Amino acid sequence: MKRLLIVDDSKLMRDMVAACLRPLGAVTFEFAGTGLEAIERLALAGFDLVVLDLNMPDVGGIEVIEFVRAQDRLKTLPILIVTTRGDDASRARVLDAGASGFLAKPFAPEQILDEVRKLLPA
């Protein structure tokens, strides 16, 4: 059973992402509402993939990526960034910081499903 962490300050967005990913089948979804909570959860437990929003109240997504990548045991954790800031500059910045994938909101359900399938280790 794969474990996915969905990080977004909007509950509705977390629910929508989980709904889009339900066709994956055997996965469990866990949720975090802020960047700090995400960092805490990732530090304490093993996840197979993170879906991460950029704009959050405490530490932003970029900071989360940078921090996560600085942890030896999280260097290869797949991180999919999902953001309303879909411009090329943001994409470059996010990938440069160490994200594994980038998806601009709004997206169609199949799009995020495809991205996650690509990133999720077999």
Add this chain to the structure above:
Amino acid sequence: MSERVDLKEFIGGFVVEAEDLLATANACLLEIDTAISDGKSKPKAVRDLFRTLHTIKGLAGMVGVEPIMELAHALETLLRTADRAGGALQRGAVEVSLQAVRAIGERVRLVAEGRPVPAAPARLIEQINATDASSQTIEAPPEIGGEWDARLSASERQQVFLDVQRGVPAWTLVFVPSEDRAARGITIATVRTGLAAIGEIIKVAPRTQLDASGKQAGIKFEILLLSTAPAARLAEVIDADPATVVPIAVPVATAAASAEPVPELEPEREADISRIGRATVRVELDRLDELQDQLAAMIVSRFRLERELAAQHARGVDVRKLREVTDLQARQLRDLRRAILRVRMVRVAEVLEPLALLVRSVARTSHKEVRLELDVRDAELDKAVADRLLPALIHLVRNAVDHAIEPPDLRVAGGKPRVGTVRIACTELASKQLELMISDDGRGIDRDAVARRSHREILDNQQLLEVLATPGFSTRDAVTQTSGRGVGMDIVKRVAVQELGGELALDTQIGVGTTFTLKVPLTIAIVEVFSFECERQSFVVPVAAIEEIFELGDDRIEPPARPTAEANAKRVALVHRRGHALPLISLGARLAIDKGTVAKNALVIRHNGELIAFAIDRMLGRQEVVVRPVDDPLVRARGIAGATDLGDGRPTLVLDLMELGDLGERVGA
């Protein structure tokens, strides 16, 4: 694997969350507006506002509501500029932001009603884009010292600097998360909530922990906090040794040792904001109504069961075992009903949220300076009561600002503070009622002037209220822009007294102020009913009780088979309907108001398994009403379930046709 996911399903969730976010946006704007009045800025509120709009934009995009996306995007861009320039907004920018938030709110409501959403108003978008938000830049942000300088924005450093100067200690706290702490319910989320309640968190930074050999060993969080709370209290929140908690020395602090005394932070407000959404699930009201409808249907079927049992018992069947089960079921239904009612309770503080915006805008248009004070603590109210009550409160508050509070110069001349106060306080009474007091420190109501205008003698406040609540009465000759189109005191009284079955009282003193006291029930029963006329009087019956409604034709009615005097008096006839003959009872006769009007319609109920028709004059409609119990012993009679108000201000009786059918059995139909 091709399970289709349609994000349109989330539209209901979008409405709920968007309304929440808009409330936050308005609260931020009000905070910024107040700060401007005091000659200050509120960088944190600007940042929160920016984030809120950003979230709305993202959600609107996902569910495909482009006009909202467009408005949110324009406003977000404006606010991002403001945030980067130090977080100061000018009045003009606040004004245009309020307009944009309102425009988004209107569109969210249309989405909720399933109606088409108009495009974003081009002029407003232009206005937002033309608003200059980079007007104020903080020069040379002061240094905090240590590693924080690099991590803080200019406005954050400014905030720390100012607070430390005022004498509020700054702290760097270290919280180390662990599985053990998480198991005990201590996480970064709870730590933040705990700290926000006793101080202001400026920044939280995650750090990697290193062991003695320089290897990575977990993580920790460093928290920059401004708080007047003692070190021991802070240590408790972060589950750490108190000895390790010491304030940091900010270089600037020495310069202002003689500054003003330590001001009270506003911990409760902060705590409230961070607590929202923690242990709560938001539910669309429709779903709750559905639940309540189902419950109502169960109660109706339970009554049928009860009657069927009674009928069996009357035929000599032993129903004791069954009776035990139905008694148990009755208690369970009652508990379920109570549980649902509790779910429907909303916080009064939340209900009153729109009033702050109202006070602000009415004060501006009427050139007053007014502060709204709320003292509602944790009071709760049934959502159905709250929805009916809010228009009345809006009217009272609008009146207070527009009419009662004097213009600032007049107040100063009269020895009053320049800024007027409108205050709403509430207390829960033992009688399951909520008492709301809406008071102002304005000019008071001139009883003599009201008496002259109404040509009535007014001896006390109660009589004064009666006159004020007469439809169409106004003490102002010049109809002002704001109150002219509002509802009158008559509506306030109707909502509080007739609709909700509560009380309304008035206390006023010339030159000192006015207080309106409303007492309303904490919960009410809402029932969907058919309204109809019988002998030119209006009545209602619950929709759930009615099997069928049909038009009466004379040819199908058979006069009473045995024309006894008794049967005649009750007018029990037979009506042929779809090959069956059913008893037809004249409702007018049964209610003893018969004037011989020709009945045109019949309401059919199922009574002890048999259909019975009641003849009535004509149907009026179908609507939802608040049913209140009839306490007056003169009106309390069999067949009357309660009273309601159909909107004309007159009480209308809610009939229990089952009971009225029972009465028929006794006369031997």
